[in-house]
Amino acid sequence: MKETTTRIKTFLSRFFGGHDLKPDEDIFTLGFVNSMFAMQLVLFLEQEFQITIENEDLEFDNFKTINAMTNLVQRKTALLTYN
Numbered sequence: 001m002k003e004t005t006t007r008i009k010t011f012l013s014r015f016f017g018g019h020d021l022k023p024d025e026d027i028f029t030l031g032f033v034n035s036m037f038a039m040q041l042v043l044f045l046e047q048e049f050q051i052t053i054e055n056e057d058l059e060f061d062n063f064k065t066i067n068a069m070t071n072l073v074q075r076k077t078a079l080l081t082y083n
Helices: 002-013 035-049 066-082
Strands: none
């Protein structure tokens, strides 16, 4: 789980300049996210963690913090191991 969090934070830090993003900090509230970046984020998660983000996963709550994204990745990878 820590490795997932680190990989997500590393990706986000490339776009957030010098801001030290905290795991529970809302990236939408910070104003760093627009619709194009949201799509980049989804693609990053899918490619980096070899998961598929389904339409039902496309909720702000799944993407607004590093912790939320880590939890989404953990849920999706757990499904892969059971199928």
